[in-house]
Amino acid sequence: MIRVQREDFDIGIELDRLASGNHRIGGIASFIGLVRDMGGSDRVSALTLEHYPGMTEKKLAEIELEAHRRWPLDASLIIHRYGRLEPGDRIVLVATASPHREAALAACHFLIDWLKTDAPFWKSEDTPDGERWVEARAEDDAAMIRWQGRSSEDER
Protein backbone atom coordinates (compact mmCIF):
# COMPACT_ATOMS: atom_id res chain seq x y z
CA MET A 1 0.00 0.00 0.00
CA ILE A 2 1.16 3.53 -0.83
CA ARG A 3 0.30 6.72 1.04
CA VAL A 4 1.58 10.22 0.30
CA GLN A 5 0.40 12.60 2.98
CA ARG A 6 1.09 15.82 4.82
CA GLU A 7 0.16 14.48 8.26
CA ASP A 8 2.25 12.35 10.62
CA PHE A 9 1.69 8.61 11.07
CA ASP A 10 1.66 6.29 14.10
CA ILE A 11 4.30 3.60 13.65
CA GLY A 12 2.66 1.15 16.08
CA ILE A 13 -0.75 1.37 14.47
CA GLU A 14 0.68 1.07 10.95
CA LEU A 15 2.81 -2.00 11.74
CA ASP A 16 -0.02 -3.70 13.64
CA ARG A 17 -2.38 -3.15 10.75
CA LEU A 18 0.12 -4.53 8.23
CA ALA A 19 0.11 -8.04 9.71
CA SER A 20 -3.40 -8.00 11.14
CA GLY A 21 -5.40 -11.14 10.29
CA ASN A 22 -2.64 -12.80 8.24
CA HIS A 23 -1.05 -15.59 10.27
CA ARG A 24 1.31 -16.60 7.46
CA ILE A 25 3.38 -13.54 8.32
CA GLY A 26 6.35 -14.43 10.51
CA GLY A 27 8.02 -11.04 10.62
CA ILE A 28 7.82 -7.39 9.73
CA ALA A 29 10.83 -5.27 8.76
CA SER A 30 10.60 -1.49 8.85
CA PHE A 31 12.60 1.62 8.09
CA ILE A 32 11.63 5.01 9.49
CA GLY A 33 13.31 8.11 8.06
CA LEU A 34 13.58 11.20 10.27
CA VAL A 35 14.46 14.83 9.61
CA ARG A 36 18.06 15.18 10.69
CA ASP A 37 19.64 18.33 12.08
CA MET A 38 22.74 18.61 9.89
CA GLY A 39 24.62 20.46 12.67
CA GLY A 40 27.56 22.68 11.81
CA SER A 41 27.28 26.44 11.66
CA ASP A 42 24.22 26.43 9.37
CA ARG A 43 21.32 25.71 11.62
CA VAL A 44 18.41 24.17 9.80
CA SER A 45 15.16 25.06 11.52
CA ALA A 46 12.92 23.05 9.18
CA LEU A 47 12.65 21.22 5.88
CA THR A 48 10.02 21.56 3.21
CA LEU A 49 9.36 18.49 1.08
CA GLU A 50 7.93 19.12 -2.36
CA HIS A 51 6.72 16.32 -4.63
CA TYR A 52 5.16 15.68 -8.02
CA PRO A 53 1.57 14.58 -7.33
CA GLY A 54 0.63 11.76 -9.66
CA MET A 55 4.15 10.69 -10.58
CA THR A 56 5.01 10.18 -6.91
CA GLU A 57 2.21 7.67 -6.44
CA LYS A 58 3.00 6.01 -9.78
CA LYS A 59 6.70 5.56 -8.98
CA LEU A 60 6.03 4.31 -5.44
CA ALA A 61 3.50 1.77 -6.77
CA GLU A 62 6.04 0.56 -9.36
CA ILE A 63 8.75 0.25 -6.70
CA GLU A 64 6.40 -1.70 -4.43
CA LEU A 65 5.37 -4.02 -7.27
CA GLU A 66 9.04 -4.68 -8.05
CA ALA A 67 9.69 -5.63 -4.40
CA HIS A 68 6.79 -8.10 -4.52
CA ARG A 69 8.19 -9.52 -7.76
CA ARG A 70 11.59 -10.09 -6.18
CA TRP A 71 10.62 -11.39 -2.73
CA PRO A 72 7.76 -13.47 -1.26
CA LEU A 73 6.03 -10.67 0.64
CA ASP A 74 2.60 -10.93 2.22
CA ALA A 75 2.21 -7.19 2.72
CA SER A 76 4.06 -3.93 2.32
CA LEU A 77 3.51 -0.29 3.14
CA ILE A 78 5.19 2.92 2.05
CA ILE A 79 4.14 6.20 3.68
CA HIS A 80 5.95 9.35 2.56
CA ARG A 81 5.16 12.80 3.94
CA TYR A 82 5.43 16.17 2.24
CA GLY A 83 5.17 19.78 3.41
CA ARG A 84 7.00 21.44 6.28
CA LEU A 85 8.85 19.16 8.73
CA GLU A 86 11.10 19.91 11.68
CA PRO A 87 14.19 18.05 12.98
CA GLY A 88 13.08 14.79 14.60
CA ASP A 89 9.88 14.56 12.57
CA ARG A 90 9.15 11.33 10.70
CA ILE A 91 9.45 11.64 6.89
CA VAL A 92 9.02 8.12 5.58
CA LEU A 93 7.95 4.65 6.69
CA VAL A 94 8.74 1.53 4.69
CA ALA A 95 7.49 -1.77 6.09
CA THR A 96 7.48 -5.26 4.63
CA ALA A 97 5.91 -8.45 5.98
CA SER A 98 6.83 -11.99 5.01
CA PRO A 99 6.78 -15.53 6.42
CA HIS A 100 10.55 -15.26 6.96
CA ARG A 101 12.91 -12.48 7.97
CA GLU A 102 15.30 -12.62 5.01
CA ALA A 103 12.72 -11.52 2.49
CA ALA A 104 11.23 -8.86 4.76
CA LEU A 105 14.61 -7.33 5.63
CA ALA A 106 15.98 -7.40 2.07
CA ALA A 107 12.80 -6.00 0.54
CA CYS A 108 12.66 -3.19 3.09
CA HIS A 109 16.27 -2.23 2.33
CA PHE A 110 15.60 -2.40 -1.40
CA LEU A 111 12.49 -0.21 -1.12
CA ILE A 112 14.16 2.62 0.79
CA ASP A 113 17.23 2.58 -1.48
CA TRP A 114 15.11 2.61 -4.62
CA LEU A 115 12.71 5.24 -3.26
CA LYS A 116 15.57 7.64 -2.57
CA THR A 117 16.66 7.68 -6.22
CA ASP A 118 13.33 7.23 -8.02
CA ALA A 119 10.47 8.88 -6.12
CA PRO A 120 10.05 12.53 -7.15
CA PHE A 121 10.49 14.32 -3.82
CA TRP A 122 12.77 17.29 -3.17
CA LYS A 123 13.91 18.71 0.15
CA SER A 124 14.64 22.35 0.79
CA GLU A 125 16.09 23.52 4.09
CA ASP A 126 14.96 26.67 5.84
CA THR A 127 18.15 28.49 6.85
CA PRO A 128 18.73 32.00 8.25
CA ASP A 129 19.74 32.97 4.67
CA GLY A 130 16.58 31.60 3.09
CA GLU A 131 15.70 28.32 1.41
CA ARG A 132 18.48 25.97 0.35
CA TRP A 133 17.75 22.98 -1.87
CA VAL A 134 19.32 19.72 -0.73
CA GLU A 135 21.62 18.18 -3.34
CA ALA A 136 21.32 14.55 -4.39
CA ARG A 137 24.01 12.28 -2.92
CA ALA A 138 26.17 10.02 -5.08
CA GLU A 139 25.97 7.44 -2.26
CA ASP A 140 22.24 7.10 -2.88
CA ASP A 141 22.80 6.30 -6.57
CA ALA A 142 25.47 3.76 -5.60
CA ALA A 143 23.09 2.15 -3.07
CA MET A 144 20.42 1.76 -5.73
CA ILE A 145 22.81 0.41 -8.37
CA ARG A 146 23.67 -2.49 -6.02
CA TRP A 147 20.13 -3.80 -6.51
CA GLN A 148 20.19 -3.67 -10.29
CA GLY A 149 20.85 -6.84 -12.19
CA ARG A 150 20.26 -9.02 -9.11
CA SER A 151 17.62 -11.61 -9.81
CA SER A 152 15.05 -12.84 -7.30
CA GLU A 153 16.97 -16.14 -7.10
CA ASP A 154 20.02 -14.28 -5.79
CA GLU A 155 17.94 -12.66 -3.11
CA ARG A 156 16.20 -15.74 -1.75
Place this chain on the structure above:
Amino acid sequence: MKLLYFAWLRARIGCAEEEVALPHEVRDVAGLLDWLRSRDGRYAEALQNLAIVRVAVNQDYVGLDHPVRDGDEIAIFPPVTGG
Protein backbone atom coordinates in the same frame (compact mmCIF):
# COMPACT_ATOMS: atom_id res chain seq x y z
CA MET B 1 1.72 20.57 -24.06
CA LYS B 2 1.88 20.95 -20.31
CA LEU B 3 5.27 21.71 -18.76
CA LEU B 4 5.88 21.29 -15.03
CA TYR B 5 8.90 22.46 -13.05
CA PHE B 6 9.90 21.40 -9.56
CA ALA B 7 12.28 22.35 -6.74
CA TRP B 8 15.07 24.82 -7.62
CA LEU B 9 14.23 24.61 -11.33
CA ARG B 10 10.77 25.96 -10.51
CA ALA B 11 12.28 28.69 -8.33
CA ARG B 12 14.85 29.75 -10.96
CA ILE B 13 12.43 29.68 -13.87
CA GLY B 14 9.82 31.43 -11.74
CA CYS B 15 6.96 29.21 -12.83
CA ALA B 16 5.51 25.87 -11.63
CA GLU B 17 3.42 25.01 -14.65
CA GLU B 18 2.75 26.36 -18.13
CA GLU B 19 0.95 25.37 -21.28
CA VAL B 20 3.04 25.76 -24.45
CA ALA B 21 2.40 25.22 -28.15
CA LEU B 22 5.22 23.04 -29.38
CA PRO B 23 7.20 24.49 -32.30
CA HIS B 24 7.20 22.21 -35.31
CA GLU B 25 10.95 21.57 -35.18
CA VAL B 26 10.88 20.23 -31.60
CA ARG B 27 10.68 16.45 -31.78
CA ASP B 28 12.43 15.14 -28.68
CA VAL B 29 13.42 16.08 -25.13
CA ALA B 30 16.80 17.48 -26.24
CA GLY B 31 15.00 19.70 -28.77
CA LEU B 32 12.52 20.86 -26.15
CA LEU B 33 15.32 21.82 -23.72
CA ASP B 34 17.16 23.69 -26.53
CA TRP B 35 13.99 25.57 -27.38
CA LEU B 36 13.29 26.45 -23.71
CA ARG B 37 16.85 27.75 -23.28
CA SER B 38 16.40 30.00 -26.29
CA ARG B 39 13.19 31.53 -24.90
CA ASP B 40 14.54 33.47 -21.95
CA GLY B 41 17.64 33.96 -19.81
CA ARG B 42 15.97 32.33 -16.81
CA TYR B 43 15.47 29.08 -18.71
CA ALA B 44 18.98 29.28 -20.17
CA GLU B 45 20.45 29.63 -16.67
CA ALA B 46 18.26 26.97 -15.02
CA LEU B 47 18.83 24.41 -17.78
CA GLN B 48 22.51 25.03 -18.50
CA ASN B 49 23.84 21.90 -16.77
CA LEU B 50 21.91 18.87 -17.99
CA ALA B 51 23.83 16.60 -15.59
CA ILE B 52 21.55 17.92 -12.83
CA VAL B 53 18.32 17.99 -14.83
CA ARG B 54 15.85 15.08 -14.99
CA VAL B 55 12.93 14.85 -17.38
CA ALA B 56 9.72 12.82 -17.12
CA VAL B 57 7.26 12.46 -19.99
CA ASN B 58 3.78 11.47 -18.86
CA GLN B 59 5.21 10.65 -15.41
CA ASP B 60 7.98 8.29 -16.55
CA TYR B 61 11.70 9.10 -16.55
CA VAL B 62 13.06 9.50 -20.07
CA GLY B 63 16.34 10.27 -21.84
CA LEU B 64 17.17 13.21 -24.10
CA ASP B 65 16.24 11.28 -27.26
CA HIS B 66 12.70 10.48 -26.08
CA PRO B 67 10.05 11.86 -28.47
CA VAL B 68 7.72 14.64 -27.32
CA ARG B 69 4.24 15.36 -28.67
CA ASP B 70 1.50 17.88 -28.15
CA GLY B 71 -0.69 16.63 -25.33
CA ASP B 72 2.25 15.25 -23.34
CA GLU B 73 2.78 16.20 -19.70
CA ILE B 74 6.48 16.95 -19.40
CA ALA B 75 8.11 17.56 -16.03
CA ILE B 76 11.60 19.02 -15.63
CA PHE B 77 13.30 18.79 -12.27
CA PRO B 78 16.57 18.24 -10.39
CA PRO B 79 17.74 14.83 -9.12
CA VAL B 80 15.36 13.70 -6.38
CA THR B 81 16.15 14.00 -2.66
CA GLY B 82 13.30 12.27 -0.82
CA GLY B 83 13.36 9.48 1.72
